[in-house]
Amino acid sequence: MRDGTGAGSGAEEPAPLLELSGVRAAYGPIEVLHGVDLRVGPGKVVALLGPNGGGKSTTMKVCAGLLPVTGGELRFAGRRVNGVSAEDAARLGVCSIPEGRGIFPNLTVRENLWVATGTGARLRDVEEAAYSRFPILAERRDQLAGSLSGGQQQMLALSRALGTNPAVLLLDELSMGLAPMIVTQMYDTVAQLVAEGLSVLVAEQFARAVLPIADTAALMLNGRVVSAGAPAEIEDQLSSSYLGG
Numbered sequence: 001m002r003d004g005t006g007a008g009s010g011a012e013e014p015a016p017l018l019e020l021s022g023v024r025a026a027y028g029p030i031e032v033l034h035g036v037d038l039r040v041g042p043g044k045v046v047a048l049l050g051p052n053g054g055g056k057s058t059t060m061k062v063c064a065g066l067l068p069v070t071g072g073e074l075r076f077a078g079r080r081v082n083g084v085s086a087e088d089a090a091r092l093g094v095c096s097i098p099e100g101r102g103i104f105p106n107l108t109v110r111e112n113l114w115v116a117t118g119t120g121a122r123l124r125d126v127e128e129a130a131y132s133r134f135p136i137l138a139e140r141r142d143q144l145a146g147s148l149s150g151g152q153q154q155m156l157a158l159s160r161a162l163g164t165n166p167a168v169l170l171l172d173e174l175s176m177g178l179a180p181m182i183v184t185q186m187y188d189t190v191a192q193l194v195a196e197g198l199s200v201l202v203a204e205q206f207a208r209a210v211l212p213i214a215d216t217a218a219l220m221l222n223g224r225v226v227s228a229g230a231p232a233e234i235e236d237q238l239s240s241s242y243l244g245g
């Protein structure tokens, strides 16, 4: 994992790696983010929680350079990156696994991993890392990704993202369509990656899955982060309907 902090080694809290200040974004003429404030520190997990339609996925798209910022400021490692393209975001070290995983179902596991080499990684290295983390992917390397189970697809999506050597990983609804036990395994893997230095912003409706590994939780409603703090504090503010069952 690369260290994209660019921060000094002062005693205070290190500078955020990813920072949104008053960020606005729109689909055509309709604004859906109305001034989002969010900070992801180096080696930290921030959980973005809240009900459907609150703006979590849109926030992730903005961070990944997939949707332009129309107001406010998006910063990466202290640098203003408002107009960044998805390719530039990836080069800077921001990598996203979108809702639905974004894998190519008609390509094999190996071919999907090859996609990660577009940012300069060697296929052999990406494969080695993927197969040592998830041995089942080695067994299925020549199988079409669409024939994998949901959990295996998520392992593939994660391996492909890690192949780009990200500093910040954006995870949108990692738990979607997965059995609770697999969700726990996936978040255990994310926790290991964070211990190795990765920073993670994760949007989840299934709050219980992510809160145990989150350093900070942020509650998003109607295009704004209305509350952010320690996971236990934010959990208290969530109605049971936000807790994903």
Ligand SMILES: Nc1ncnc2c1ncn2[C@@H]1O[C@H](COP(=O)(O)OP(=O)(O)OP(=O)(O)O)[C@@H](O)[C@H]1O
Pocket (backbone or CB within 6 Å): 027, 032, 050, 051, 052, 053, 054, 055, 056, 057, 058, 059, 205
């Ligand atoms: N492609 C789009 N075009 C137009 N409006 C959109 C589009 N995607 C999302 N929206 C709208 O933007 C708002 C925020 O949606 P967003 O998907 O970011 O919320 P969310 O919190 O991630 O919810 P979900 O979990 O359902 O994805 C909603 O009102 C939604 O209808």
